[in-house]
Amino acid sequence: MMTKGPSDDCFAIGEDLMPLDKALGLLRARLAPVVGTETVALREAAGRVLAAGLHAPRDVPGFDNAAVDGYAFAHASLDTEGETRLPLYGVARAGAPMTAALPRGTAAEVFTGAPIPEGADTVVMIEDTRREGHAVILPPGVKPGANVRRAGEDIMAGTPVLEAGQRLRPQDLGLAAAVGAPGLEVHERLRVAVFSTGNELAEPGDRLPPGGVHDVNRPMLSAILEGWGFAVSDLGILPDDPARLREVLAAASEQHEVILSSGGASRSTEDHVVRAVGALGRLDFWRIAIKPGRPLAFGRVGGVIFVGLPGNPVAAAVCLMRIARPALFRLAGAVWREPVSYPLPAAFVMTKKPARREFLRGSVIRDNEGRAWVQRFDRQGSGVLTSMVATAGLIELPEALTRIERGDLVDFVPYCELFF
Numbered sequence: 013m014m015t016k017g018p019s020d021d022c023f024a025i026g027e028d029l030m031p032l033d034k035a036l037g038l039l040r041a042r043l044a045p046v047v048g049t050e051t052v053a054l055r056e057a058a059g060r061v062l063a064a065g066l067h068a069p070r071d072v073p074g075f076d077n078a079a080v081d082g083y084a085f086a087h088a089s090l091d092t093e094g095e096t097r098l099p100l101y102g103v104a105r106a107g108a109p110m111t112a113a114l115p116r117g118t119a120a121e122v123f124t125g126a127p128i129p130e131g132a133d134t135v136v137m138i139e140d141t142r143r144e145g146h147a148v149i150l151p152p153g154v155k156p157g158a159n160v161r162r163a164g165e166d167i168m169a170g171t172p173v174l175e176a177g178q179r180l181r182p183q184d185l186g187l188a189a190a191v192g193a194p195g196l197e198v199h200e201r202l203r204v205a206v207f208s209t210g211n212e213l214a215e216p217g218d219r220l221p222p223g224g225v226h227d228v229n230r231p232m233l234s235a236i237l238e239g240w241g242f243a244v245s246d247l248g249i250l251p252d253d254p255a256r257l258r259e260v261l262a263a264a265s266e267q268h269e270v271i272l273s274s275g276g277a278s279r280s281t282e283d284h285v286v287r288a289v290g291a292l293g294r295l296d297f298w299r300i301a302i303k304p305g306r307p308l309a310f311g312r313v314g315g316v317i318f319v320g321l322p323g324n325p326v327a328a329a330v331c332l333m334r335i336a337r338p339a340l341f342r343l344a345g346a347v348w349r350e351p352v353s354y355p356l357p358a359a360f361v362m363t364k365k366p367a368r369r370e371f372l373r374g375s376v377i378r379d380n381e382g383r384a385w386v387q388r389f390d391r392q393g394s395g396v397l398t399s400m401v402a403t404a405g406l407i408e409l410p411e412a413l414t415r416i417e418r419g420d421l422v423d424f425v426p427y428c429e430l431f432f
């Protein structure tokens with residue numbers, strides 16, 4: 013597959029405060045896969061992005077077979093009223109078909125998965141029958157074709173089963189195995205280098221200097237990226253030293269497709285990262301009309317995409333999950349896909365500023381009647397990390413909304429939609 017690098021001005025915008033959908037639309041239109049492809053065994057393919065679609069070369073199931081343990085026979089052999097007594101002619105087991113055809117007026121003992129003997133079309137489960145010596149008594153009212161799994165009823169030969177650009181889930185690998193594919197052509201893992209910036213930051217475990225905070229974002233953001241199947245390199249905490257930053261950025265751009273940082277994604281004089289990226293390539297600022305997380309930087313160093321997330325941990329996570337995620341997956345070869353949200357009644361009342369989209373951290377609760385509601389966490393500050401730990405997902409409030417009453421439907425996006 014052809015891969016192409018990002019163009020120099022692929023992040024140029026020309027607008028001040030941008031609605032989220034516009035930002036996503038621009039990323040969608042301007043980004044394309046930047047990774048090559050490889051063939052891997054099914055066991056290695058979980059979580060990878062499929063590069064070539066898969067068609068079924070054969071029917072699944074490959075033959076009519078018994079859905080239960082019991083007796084197979086021709087429906088025409090049954091008495092129209094009452095029970096039917098049929099002599100037993102043979103046995104078919106899974107992997108051991110009966111070789112002879114079944115004569116009319118007889119039955120074969122069959123086990124789940126066994127090919128239906130030629131001449132039979134219907135199966136009754138063993139629990140609904142009685143044995144009498146070398147014969148079986150079948151109940152009245154059996155429907156023709158009962159308990160038979162037809163050839164091709166799951167997948168018909170020639171139909172597409174997996175599509176290029178989809179991320180492979182366990183059930184997709186099961187399907188690939190069912191049609192006999194030993195491996196799949198997938199995209200190479202997107203290589204993402206991650207660093208944090210800020211002179212106040214210290215590694216967890218290190219002594220905090222006055223005014224210091226531990227680096228929360230690197231372990232959190234790296235874990236999210238790894239959950240997405242990317243190959244993450246840890247560049248550590250980088251000091252506000254322009255020469256050193258340029259050196260690290262230049263080296264990282266040789267071995268990655270994406271460099272992702274948090275902190276300092278604004279135009280203040282303290283933001284040396286911005287200047288270092290600008291000196292090596294190009295950087296554009298995106299002010300997206302969302303809360304939390306407005307300042308975001310996108311740029312390019314050589315052929316590599318630079319993403320500068322805000323420093324506040326909740327804002328960094330929201331921007332990564334909701335803005336960078338579809339973009340990074342697109343670079344990794346996936347089709348553009350935004351998270352699925354679920355409408356749920358709000359268990360809260362609130363007033364909201366218009367003209368920006370808000371992401372609240374919230375949980376699904378049940379009332380006494382078992383109905384589901386979504387409740388927001390009580391402290392929504394963009395530095396309040398407990399708001400993400402204590403909740404199950406994001407409540408996404410559209411731009412135009414200014415007031416939410418109890419019971420209004422709001423969109424809820426579970427973290428499982430975002431983390432994987």
Ligand code: AMP
Nearest residue numbers: 208226227228229275276277322323324
């Ligand atoms: P900045 O975006 O650099 O202006 O940072 C905004 C806020 O986020 C400041 O309070 C920073 O201390 C904090 N912050 C920035 N980076 C991190 C990080 N990696 N871990 C925890 N807090 C951070």
Ligand code: MG
Nearest residue numbers: 210275276323
């Ligand atoms: Mg900073």
